[in-house]
Amino acid sequence: MLNIVLFGGPGAGKGTQALLLTEKFGLMHLSTGDMLRKEIASGSELGKIAGEIISNGELAPDELVIDMIREHIGQHPEAKGFIFDGFPRTQAQALALDKLLEEKDVQITAMVALDVSVDELTTRLLKRGEVSGRADDQSIDVIHNRIEVYHQKTEPIIDYYRAQEKYHPVDGLGSIEEIFNRLKQVILTLKPHAFQHSVQNYII
Numbered sequence: 001m002l003n004i005v006l007f008g009g010p011g012a013g014k015g016t017q018a019l020l021l022t023e024k025f026g027l028m029h030l031s032t033g034d035m036l037r038k039e040i041a042s043g044s045e046l047g048k049i050a051g052e053i054i055s056n057g058e059l060a061p062d063e064l065v066i067d068m069i070r071e072h073i074g075q076h077p078e079a080k081g082f083i084f085d086g087f088p089r090t091q092a093q094a095l096a097l098d099k100l101l102e103e104k105d106v107q108i109t110a111m112v113a114l115d116v117s118v119d120e121l122t123t124r125l126l127k128r129g130e131v132s133g134r135a136d137d138q139s140i141d142v143i144h145n146r147i148e149v150y151h152q153k154t155e156p157i158i159d160y161y162r163a164q165e166k167y168h169p170v171d172g173l174g175s176i177e178e179i180f181n182r183l184k185q186v187i188l189t190l191k192p193h194a195f196q197h198s199v200q201n202y203i204i
């Protein structure tokens with residue numbers, strides 16, 4: 001199985017690249033941000049709680065997002081692998097993800113991280129806010145808070161994957177296609193035994 005954690009700050013381009021990678025490598029895309037937005041749109045109790053937290057730029061509770069990921073992994077026993085987008089975002093989530101995968105006797109293959117400066121992230125989020133309608137992209141204060149939360153709670157998990165030699169930073173500046181090519185190169189140089197059967201059928 002090829003299991004990729006696609007990592008990066010808010011607005012780094014994870015969602016866009018995750019869709020392209022999903023298609024290229026035949027993986028299942030799991031985005032906790034998308035899952036939470038669906039809950040909000042459905043008007044569920046859970047969505048109401050999540051909506052408030054997200055619009056302030058804070059993180060949803062670990063237990064809630066871990067449960068969502070557990071459920072989605074369980075729904076796809078046929079998956080050749082997963083792209084985790086926006087998850088894990090805390091140390092507790094990273095540990096929980098390893099446990100969930102261990103139950104399936106698989107592992108995270110790599111964390112591929114999009115490197116984008118804070119200035120660029122801020123510019124992109126403000127620009128996205130003009131069209132996305134996302135409450136958390138509208139205010140500069142909320143955007144600053146999201147970046148702060150990213151530094152404090154999310155960035156430290158790089159060390160967790162680095163210690164396992166699974167951390168692969170990639171320059172996140174450039175066109176969508178340029179960045180996609182960089183990500184593809186990294187994924188193709190990962191330990192081939194982990195996924196050679198699934199990759200050899202693709203024309204890269």
Ligand code: ADP
Nearest residue numbers: 010011032033034054058059060065086087089
């Ligand atoms: P971004 O563009 O900020 O990367 P996402 O769509 O991944 O956006 O997530 C939007 C918001 O949803 C986050 O700012 C956070 O409030 C919440 N969220 C998403 N994933 C998680 C997670 N794994 N843990 C906690 N909160 C999350």
